[in-house]
Amino acid sequence: MKRIIFTNPTAQKIYDDYFASVTSCISILSPTDQQELLMELNSHVYEATHCGVAGNEVDILVDALHKLGAPELVLQPAIAYKKVQQAGRSFNPKHILQALYLNVANGAGFFVIGIIYLLILAFGSLAIIKLISPTHTGLFVQNGHWFAFGYTSDLPDGLIELLGNWFIAVVIALMGIFYFLNTLLFRLLKKR
Amino acid sequence: MNTEFVQNWFSQVKKGTLSYIILIILNEKEYYGYELVQEIKIHTTLEVAEGTLYPLLNRLKTEGIVDSKWVEQESGIPRKYYTLTDSGKATLTEMKKIWSALGTAIHKIEK
Numbered sequence: 001m002k003r004i005i006f007t008n009p010t011a012q013k014i015y016d017d018y019f020a021s022v023t024s025c026i027s028i029l030s031p032t033d034q035q036e037l038l039m040e041l042n043s044h045v046y047e048a049t050h051c052g053v054a055g056n057e058v059d060i061l062v063d064a065l066h067k068l069g070a071p072e073l074v075l076q077p078a079i080a081y082k083k084v085q086q087a088g089r090s091f092n093p094k095h096i097l098q099a100l101y102l103n104v105a106n107g108a109g110f111f112v113i114g115i116i117y118l119l120i121l122a123f124g125s126l127a128i129i130k131l132i133s134p135t136h137t138g139l140f141v142q143n144g145h146w147f148a149f150g151y152t153s154d155l156p157d158g159l160i161e162l163l164g165n166w167f168i169a170v171v172i173a174l175m176g177i178f179y180f181l182n183t184l185l186f187r188l189l190k191k192r
Numbered sequence: 193m194n195t196e197f198v199q200n201w202f203s204q205v206k207k208g209t210l211s212y213i214i215l216i217i218l219n220e221k222e223y224y225g226y227e228l229v230q231e232i233k234i235h236t237t238l239e240v241a242e243g244t245l246y247p248l249l250n251r252l253k254t255e256g257i258v259d260s261k262w263v264e265q266e267s268g269i270p271r272k273y274y275t276l277t278d279s280g281k282a283t284l285t286e287m288k289k290i291w292s293a294l295g296t297a298i299h300k301i302e303k
Binding site: 002004037039040041042043044046047048050051067068069071073074075077078081082085 | 224225226241244246254262267268272
């Protein structure tokens with residue numbers, strides 16, 4: 001790839017930094033795919049900065065890069081897709097694992113949401129269990145060390161339950177916090 | 193009006209129609225990436241993140257819908273020109289039929 005030369009040193013640094021970031025993002029791809037993507041983006045930047053728009057070189061370049069988008073966001077789908085193709089061609093376990101990782105990353109958010117929902121359900125159950133079996137449910141410490149948070153059938157000597165009925169308030173508060181986090185995460189995923 | 197709902201819907205419509213728009217533009221003549229972005233901006237009001245176009249073009253190429261070639265320039269920075277393949281032209285004809293049928297159906301419902 002032929003590097004674009006800018007007269008303004010700041011513009012040159014911005015350009016070099018952007019392409020260093022692109023190179024880092026696509027390092028997982030085969031050398032041919034890397035070269036293709038770099039040349040394509042470089043061509044776009046060249047055309048955008050040399051199309052006769054009047055103005056400061058830095059401003060024109062920053063505007064062009066802004067419109068192109070951050071490499072880690074814009075290139076993610078392309079990288080994931082190309083990695084799948086590469087994995088399909090080579091059957092190399094390393095490429096297959098990388099392709100799986102890149103594509104599962106999109107679904108990982110929903111996996112986390114599922115886990116948090118399970119936690120909310122567990123905390124809700126603990127509030128009910130505390131009412132049914134108050135002596136076996138709570139925050140337990142033994143000789144000043146944490147022993148258990150939740151239900152335990154084992155009640156060895158020296159075990160102290162710290163929260164009493166406040167345990168129910170604590171698990172309800174935890175349910176609220178995790179519910180809030182889940183809603184936030186869900187909204188973030190929807191926006192993507 | 194539920195602005196968030198409308199924005200999400202519009203975002204989905206954009207995603208769904210961008211490949212159709214690209215095929216229509218490429219049906220006229222060959223274009224290089226930056227030129228294609230400008231053409232989309234001229235003909236539509238879609239605010240497209242320019243970088244997202246290249247992954248889409250790569251996918252269309254893998255599907256055999258478009259073809260590309262690097263053309264050397266005096267500047268030393270080559271341009272990558274995209275053209276519709278025969279399969280791409282047939283795909284566009286089919287997409288036009290679907291789009292037209294969809295438009296007719298919506299018009300009927302709206303009346």
